[in-house]
Amino acid sequence: MRDARKPRRLHRPAQSLQAVAPSRPARCVVQPLLSALLFIVSLAPQALACPICSSDTGVEVRRAILGPELWRNVSATVLPFLVLFAIVAWVRHRGPARLRPVEDDQ
Amino acid sequence: MSDAAKDPSPLISAGLLLGIGMGGFVDGIVFHQILQLHGMLTARHPKTGVDPTAALVNAEINMFWDGLFHAFCWGSTAVGVALLWRAARSTGVDLSTGLLRGSLLLGWGAFNLVEGLIDHQLLGIHHVVESGPHLPWDLAFLASGVLMILFGRRLIASNSPSVVGHEGVGTSPSN
Numbered sequence: 001m002r003d004a005r006k007p008r009r010l011h012r013p014a015q016s017l018q019a020v021a022p023s024r025p026a027r028c029v030v031q032p033l034l035s036a037l038l039f040i041v042s043l044a045p046q047a048l049a050c051p052i053c054s055s056d057t058g059v060e061v062r063r064a065i066l067g068p069e070l071w072r073n074v075s076a077t078v079l080p081f082l083v084l085f086a087i088v089a090w091v092r093h094r095g096p097a098r099l100r101p102v103e104d105d106q
Numbered sequence: 107m108s109d110a111a112k113d114p115s116p117l118i119s120a121g122l123l124l125g126i127g128m129g130g131f132v133d134g135i136v137f138h139q140i141l142q143l144h145g146m147l148t149a150r151h152p153k154t155g156v157d158p159t160a161a162l163v164n165a166e167i168n169m170f171w172d173g174l175f176h177a178f179c180w181g182s183t184a185v186g187v188a189l190l191w192r193a194a195r196s197t198g199v200d201l202s203t204g205l206l207r208g209s210l211l212l213g214w215g216a217f218n219l220v221e222g223l224i225d226h227q228l229l230g231i232h233h234v235v236e237s238g239p240h241l242p243w244d245l246a247f248l249a250s251g252v253l254m255i256l257f258g259r260r261l262i263a264s265n266s267p268s269v270v271g272h273e274g275v276g277t278s279p280s281n
Contacts, residue, residue, distance in 0.1 A: 049166045061166040076231045080221040081178045092119035
């Protein structure tokens with residue numbers, strides 16, 4: 001009887017949400033930590049240089065990445081992989097004819 | 107089913123993709139990140155010999171393109187794992203350890219050779235060692251690729267008696 005009751009309890013939406021939601025002590029720790037981290041980061045905007053940052057350096061990085069050389073750089077990065085994947089595709093699909101078992105030849 | 111009748115190509119293609127991915131990760135992790143000898147576009151956006159602000163901007167630009175490079179390495183490895191899983195669940199597939207080792211080496215060597223030829227020699231977007239004379243290091247990188255290809259091919263041929271194609275990755279069983 002106890003085993004039959006367990007699945008019913010798990011499928012009640014309110015109880016499932018309660019099980020997933022963080023407990024109150026966890027929220028008390030995470031929220032102040034995130035706030036402190038955001039405050040520290042906001043004090044040093046010039047140190048932010050990521051491509052999606054709004055600092056001067058970030059804008060320059062974004063401009064260089066998305067500039068006129070974007071597709072040239074994409075091609076340069078992707079080209080070796082395209083060649084390598086073409087080789088693997090050739091081995092996989094054309095290979096079996098080349099790599100057929102010895103028994104078939106005899 | 108005898109070993110000779112088993113199909114080696116599913117395991118070879120899985121091993122090739124895993125070798126390409128792992129070779130790319132070795133390049134990216136060891137040369138790009140740990141030793142920082144080069145980045146994806148360090149020939150166009152150098153991190154040395156420029157003022158600190160430009161060095162920071164160029165480092166960030168290289169980091170972006172290194173990320174795209176790593177994404178393709180990850181994709182190759184993921185598809186390789188999927189093909190390996192499919193090969194392991196199939197019947198009539200040669201699953202010898204030597205064949206997998208040879209395929210991994212062949213994939214890694216192919217990565218070094220193809221990436222070295224295209225990025226270092228043809229496009230010149232970066233070199234193995236960016237500062238100073240880079241040709242010896244580039245040639246050593248290419249040579250490592252050729253050696254791994256030869257060794258991997260030999261491993262495949264010696265571990266898969268069913269491989270007969272001269273144009274493929276294997277050799278004649280009489281060898």
